[in-house]
Amino acid sequence: MKTGKSRLLSRSLRITAITYLVVMLVLPLLALFSDSLSEGIVSFWKNMSQPVALHALKLTLITASVMAVVNAIMGTITAYVLTRYSFFGKSLLSSLVDIPFAIPTLVTGVMLVILYGPNGVVGTWLKEVFNLQVVFAPTGILLALLFVGLPYVVRSVQPVLHEVDVDQEEAASTMGASTWLTFRRVLFPALRPAILSGTLLSFARALGEFGSVVVVAGNIPMYSQTASVYIMGEIESQNQVAASSMSVVLLTLSFATILFVDWYTRDKSLEAGEVPEVAEV
Amino acid sequence: MAEKKLFSFSEKGAKLRVVLISVVVLYIGVLVVAPLSALVRAVLLSDVGSLGKVLLQPDVFYAFGLTLALALAAVVLNTFFGLIVAWVMVRHHFPGKKFLNGLIDLPFAVSPVVVGYVLFLLFGRDGWFGSLDNWIGIPILFSWPSMLAATVFVSLPFVIREVMPVLQEIGTDQDQASYTLGANQWQTFWRVLLPSIRWGLLYGMTLTFARSLGEFGAVFVVSGAITQQTETATLFIYRSVEEREYLAGYSVALILAGLSFCILFLIEYLKKKEEKRLTHGH
Structure with missing residues (x-):
């Protein structure tokens, strides 16, 4: 009592x-x-439909989407390699996957500029041989987002892979299924929820990424300025309504993504009767 | 025939294994190892004298001091309130609980710039709390209170999200037993509850600390980045790189990265402890 x-x-x-x-x-x-909305929905729309704002939003969505696709594929392969194979240096590789969670994003940006920048070893080489500019261009943004998003898919797929029986895969193989068929029919259906939630979380994270992007992107309006850097610029030039409008759009997109993942994994975990681990941070 | 097939399968499997491992090593090499080595190389290539001169600047000491102070304060606040929130979310039922629970993940989704900007809106001259600084007599924007608020916000979910599942799992039996044995709530908390959530809590606190150390965007917006007043370690790095003081920026970045590594190893250690506790408990 x-x-x-x-x-x-x-x-x-x-x-x-x-x-x-x-x-x-x-x-x-x-x-x-x-x-x-303080100056009405009309001024909200007027701000968001300006070419510079539109371009920043579009660039953010495109780079985040491309990152999400690459991350989904590479993250799944990495998780597979880390759970199914044992080889020399595996635990080191596994620790390396977590590094992006630990390293401050600004430091990530600085590292990328040192390597791929105009004075960097790789940067100069890429520029001379392929005429490819990585830093201060959208490619640099993509690279920064890939770094930041790396752990999400790996860490969300890994525990599920652990639970899927190797026997199932072997049975499929001995029955003559090709490796690709085994993956598509046996492994992929089991992994799909984990891949999707990891990918979407990294996507939501990428939408708002600032620290690494502000250093790497060069922030040229209409070319390499992302939404979060656009907001920063509008705050500095005291254009409050523009900063607020873009903030609301960005926040709504990423929060909706996170809520969807939350709902989706909870739904799936009820079906499966277990709680899948979702990578955080 | 069957033997042959099995053989060709394992050969194919071995080939696939080599290909997949190489692809992953290459990917992580290009994405993570190469940039890290570039940073280490850039700092190590400089001579010791100029490195010492750069690192012994009072600006650097001040920046690290401020960063550590903010991170520690964020850990204290988020641990205290995080424990209460986790407890209430697991053990209490009230209208709007689901809504609040969903909102806890908000800091994971918001861009740091937006966090800083919202504080700007709240505490700015025309903001809802615009006159609060006159009331309490210290400035909020471009000073430590807003920087602390930003740091606490971005690291808010960690303790809550780590402690909640553990609380859910241990249920109420233990504390009921403790009450029946005559312990009061305070004793129950220290002797029964805290030991069972220990590793989850420590894990959450470490994540909070790590996230706070590296915070840049939100603090950048609210602090004004005034040297030796509101300049944290990340803000120092940013200013150094902007002013082309590359060695100063790179070396502080390397120290911050090194610090993050130590925390990462601590986190992995705690995670193993937590997993051991879970498997042991079953």
């Missing part, structure tokens, strides 16, 4: 928790949405 004292404690804990979340999460959201 609860005593009066413990009921008081329990109530104050609840009030503390709710107040904390409302102050930290709900209030900022409300402030942003109300500011973006």
Whole structure:
């Protein structure tokens, strides 16, 4: 039986928790949405349909999507190699996959500029031989996003791969199925939810990425300026409505993605009767 | 015949194995190892004298001090409130709980620039809390309070998300037993609850710390990046690179990366402990 004292404690804990979340999460959201609409929906649209804003949004969506596709394929292969094979240096390789979670994104950007920049070893070589400019161009943004997104798919697929029986694959193979057929019919259906959720999480993360992109991209409007860097520029030039409008669009896109993943994995885990691990950060 | 087929299968499997491992090693080599080595090489190629001169600047000490202070404060705040939130989310039922629970992931989704900008809106002159700095007598924007708020926001979910599943798993039996044995709530918390969530909590705290150390975008917007006042380690790196003080920027970046590595290893150690606890418990 609860005593009066413990009921008081329990109530104050609840009030503390709710107040904390409302102050930290709900209030900022409300402030942003109300500011973006403070001059009406018309000015919101006018801001978002300006060529510079549109281009920044388009570039963000394209680079994040390309990263997501590459990341889905390479992440699945990496997870497969890390769970199914044993080889020299495997645990080192596994630690390397987690590095992007640990390294500050600004440092990521700096590293990429050192290597692929105009003074970098690889950067000069690529420029001379292939006439390919990596840094201060959309390619650099893609590279930064690939680095930042690397762990998401690997870490979400790995635990599922662990649970899929190797026997199933071997049975399929001995029955004469080609490797590709085995993957498509046996492995892929089991991995699909994990691949999708890892990919979408990395996509949501990539939409808002700032630290690495601001160093690598060169931030040329209409060419290599992403949405988050656009917002930064509008804050600096005190163009509040433009900054708010783009912020709302960016936030809605990435939060919707995260909520979808949340709903999707919860649904699937209920079906399977287990909780799949979802990579965080 | 069957033997032959089996043989050709394993040969094909071996070939595939070599191809896949090479592809992955190459991918991670180009994406992660090469840039990291480039940073290490850039710092190591400089002579020791100029490296020492660059690193012994008071700006560098100040920046690291501020970064550590902000990260530690964020860990303390997010641990305290995170524990309460996790507890309430798991054990209490109230209207709107699902909504709040979904919102906890918001900081994972928001661009750091947007976080900084929202603080700007809230505490700016025309903002909802625009006059708060007059009330409490210290500036909020371009000063540590807004930088702390930004850091706490971006690292808010970690402790909550690590502790919640553990709390869910251990259920209420243990604390009921503890109450029946006459322990009060405080004793129950320290003696029963804390030991069982220990590794999950530490894991969450470490993730909070790591995320706070590396925060750049949000702090960049609210701090004004004033040297020796509001300049954190990441802001120092950014200024150095912009001002073409490459050695200073690169060496601080290397130190920050090294620090992050140590934390990464700590995280992996804690994760193993946590996994051991889980398998042991079953």
